[in-house]
Amino acid sequence: MTMLSRVAERLYWMARYLERAEDTARLTLAYSHLVMDIPENTAPDWDILVRIQDAEPLFTERHRAFNELNVLGFLIAEPDNPGSIHRSIVAARENVRTTRDVLPREAWEHVNELYLYTREFAEASVRRRNRQQFLDQVVARCQMINGLLMTTLCRDHAYRFTKVGYLLERADMTTRVIDVGAGVMLREERHHTAVDPLIWGSLLQSLSAMGTYRRTIGPLVEGEAVVDFVLRDRTLPRSVRFCLDGIRRELHPLHNHGGALRVLDGARRSLSRFQVEGASREELHNFIDRFQLRLNSLSAEIVESWFLPAER
């Protein structure tokens, strides 16, 4: 069975937006916990969460101060922020609404329920009181949908483009999580180094990778080891390398894959070559920036190769 280019494109974006909603919820959760753990005068700034989304211009149009409520309102409930949980879920639902015919029927029901849930509670969950429960729900429901898709979709084009969407967004978000770490550390003159393990630990938690890290690397949470682990571990499902390898597996069987694989392999090479050990935080941040550009061009190449096919 072949697949309409338009449908493939919508599945790809459905997956990206669902993953974005889940990952934003994970990161917001981890960061909220981190802030509570850190002594008040050394607590990290909230603006970092906006910066890693590259959303400062949009944010400053709406708010003057980067305080907790403004930033979390922006990440959780802002309808105009393409990175917000609310907006991601609206966009995911629109994409599912228009591809229901190729998805299992329950997919629409669950995504629609998630949408109804977010619409009702997002605004009221910005404050600390309800935040945890809301974010937990978003993560759990996104995972349920992901699980449903992964266990019911035939391994055909529908699966392939959904999977690629999930993996690409996840790789992107993992690099952003590292960037949060780097960003916090860049301002380290204000921190005690005793805070470092807390920061990296919470980031590992946002990737559900704490347990695996302890088992494979060791009990001590250290910046460089964490960065290396979440960038390059071959077995960690949220590591950047794992995601890129997965994308390669899905794209390779498609016809017309030349352009996309070239960009993908370029990204994989640069990932292997990056020297984590001894890299300054500045260097780490710059690497992440450049790497995200590579992911952007990979997405553009996928759109070009399969979603906008020219007439014969």
Place this chain on the structure above:
Amino acid sequence: MQRSWNSYSSGKFFDELITPHGRPRVAARRAVNLLKGLSPEDLAARRAEAELAIKDMGITFTIYSEGKNIDRTWPFDIIPRVIPARDWRKISRGLAQRCRALNAFIDDIYNKQKILKDGVVPAEVILESGNYLPQCTGVSPLFGVWAHICGSDLIRDKDGRFYVLEDNLRVPSGVSYMLENREITKRVLPELFENYSILPVDDYPSRLYATLASLSPRTTRRPCIVVLTPGIYNSAYFEHSFLARGMGAELVEGPDLFVEDDCVYMRTVDGPARVDVIYRRIDDTFLDPEAFREDSVLGVPGIMRAWKAGNVAIANAPGSGVADDKVVYAFVPDMIRYYLKEEPSLASVKTYLCMRPRERDYVLQNLDKLVVKPANESGGYGMLVGPHATRAKRAEFARLIEKNPRNYIAQPTLALSTAPTFIDGRVEPRHLDLRPFILSARDTWVTPGGLTRVAMVKGSLVVNSSQGGGSKDTWIVEASS
């Protein structure tokens, strides 16, 4: 609930479930007794459950108003409408007969025009109609069938007889709601199904698939069938997607298709793929900007060429709308006699054609008793319900009729039948109609039952979903042994 059922009365109207003496009709007896036994709280809980199911299943239709698209959930009444299978078989035969005659008529109009030459139908009625598309002349689709999917609206008058009110031959919608209504009833009132043998409706998508597949111009093992939708903002988009899914067909929009060498292709991730059958859910004149409206962005340039060359089948065939006209409706009984040499087995509603001076005079003098309809509008728009209209509104219609008599017909105000409907914690009579769907290719097949539409507003006769109508599950039940 006992009390509200016991005081139930539909007055002078025929009621689908309850006799004038207040007793349940035979076929509905067990269902009514069971519903009577439910407490108001229980019934309200079932209803809430149905609403939740509808919301979760995302059964919606879209209303376009004030420049915005509003997605409404489908209003559903949980009390089913019950029709004995014995009665239904007669209706079903009548519907099939009508469809055969209508298809013979369309095929005749675009080819020899015998019925016009023989003077059975006045030529000007057809040839001057906006629904007659000269671009379709000379085409003979497979089996001589043009309208493969027909939705005919039936109503029951106070004498308890069914009448055909109109035949929708262009892009009739509603079948997905018929299927979903059954699903919902199974979810929320499962005990109703005990001790009943209800004809199942859920094989409609496979019947539709078989009908469409039989039209394929290529003899491939599995023809490529697509459902062509105007897109997500169309009021029936939910249904388009539902049917595509049910048939395992691709749901496509105009820009997904293109024509080359008089063949239709769709753009896929593996490159172009040849399309055999198009189940189109967009209007004729939007189909092909080359042949009809140049400004159509919904259609596919060249699709008419491909169809005329016989390289793709289109259902319903372009031009089918010529028989979907309220003036043509008046001639259907004559068509049945003319083409099939049979007597019509389903009654039509007495129809006055304003184009005929004598009938026009009658209509103008009796506007307060009649329903006036424009010849080719759907969705209940632009009509006058005489007895309920203001004097000014009637005067307005008198002017419209005199200005353009061909465009108007009038019919007596019918006393639409009612059925018990759950309203604000009580059971009250509400008016309804019935839209069965008829599939035609080599053979003709009629859905067991159809979509029952209910006017949820007290006393209202307008059942269209775009104007506040709801629906009910419709049961065709075999007599129990």
